Amino acid sequence: MDFLEKNMKFKPIYFYVGLIIIVIVYLIISTGNNRNSVVSNNILDQEMPQDDIHKGMTPPGQLTPNKGNVSASILKKLEILKEDYEKNPLDTAKIKAYADFLLSAHQTESAIPLYKKLLKIHPRDNDSHFALASIYYNKHDLISAEKEMDLILAYDKSNSQAQYNKGAITAGKGNKLAAEKIWRNVVNKYPGTDAAKLAQNALDKIK
Numbered sequence: 262m263d264f265l266e267k268n269m270k271f272k273p274i275y276f277y278v279g280l281i282i283i284v285i286v287y288l289i290i291s292t293g294n295n296r297n298s299v300v301s302n303n304i305l306d307q308e309m310p311q312d313d314i315h316k317g318m319t320p321p322g323q324l325t326p327n328k329g330n331v332s333a334s335i336l337k338k339l340e341i342l343k344e345d346y347e348k349n350p351l352d353t354a355k356i357k358a359y360a361d362f363l364l365s366a367h368q369t370e371s372a373i374p375l376y377k378k379l380l381k382i383h384p385r386d387n388d389s390h391f392a393l394a395s396i397y398y399n400k401h402d403l404i405s406a407e408k409e410m411d412l413i414l415a416y417d418k419s420n421s422q423a424q425y426n427k428g429a430i431t432a433g434k435g436n437k438l439a440a441e442k443i444w445r446n447v448v449n450k451y452p453g454t455d456a457a458k459l460a461q462n463a464l465d466k467i468k
Contacts, residue, residue, distance in 0.1 A: 369396045385416055421456035448452050
């Protein structure tokens with residue numbers, strides 16, 4: 262699917278757990294070491310890690326941006342989307358197309374205000390909540406990531422994707438028992454769903 266399509270749907274993002282203990286240790290160490298660091302938003306300076314968490318963040322058929330595969334055509338497309346948005350600042354389709362491209366290009370700081378703008382227009386836009394949660398999660402801002410999931414669950418209590426993500430965030434905060442409880446609930450309530458399969462996989466890995 263062309264992720265530049267005007268009406269592209271941003272797929273709900275799961276926080277893939279993988280080796281959860283390693284992830285938790287990494288989050289704790291990196292958060293402690295990088296509290297005062299500045300995150301670069303230059304598309305040419307970014308290279309998303311290829312771990313279990315980040316693999317789920319790239320739309321199907323799309324390469325993870327890095328210095329080797331960012332071409333002039335992509336930068337040109339980014340410029341076009343920005344111009345379209347600036348000419349039509351209230352057109353939600355153009356806002357979303359620009360925000361999704363920025364997220365795909367790993368220019369997350371520029372994407373954040375656009376998703377927030379979409380949420381002011383449509384507070385129950387799950388796509389924007391999931392996108393913001395993924396950004397915050399990758400920045401190790403677990404409190405903000407959890408808030409986005411809580412906002413979804415406030416009006417959509419049966420959203421299994423948000424519930425699974427909340428479990429992953431809870432595990433990332435170091436509360437393994439609470440995460441297990443959340444994932445077991447997902448497995449029991451939504452059998453056969455992608456969220457249930459991921460939750461069971463997470464439970465199997467942290468036994």
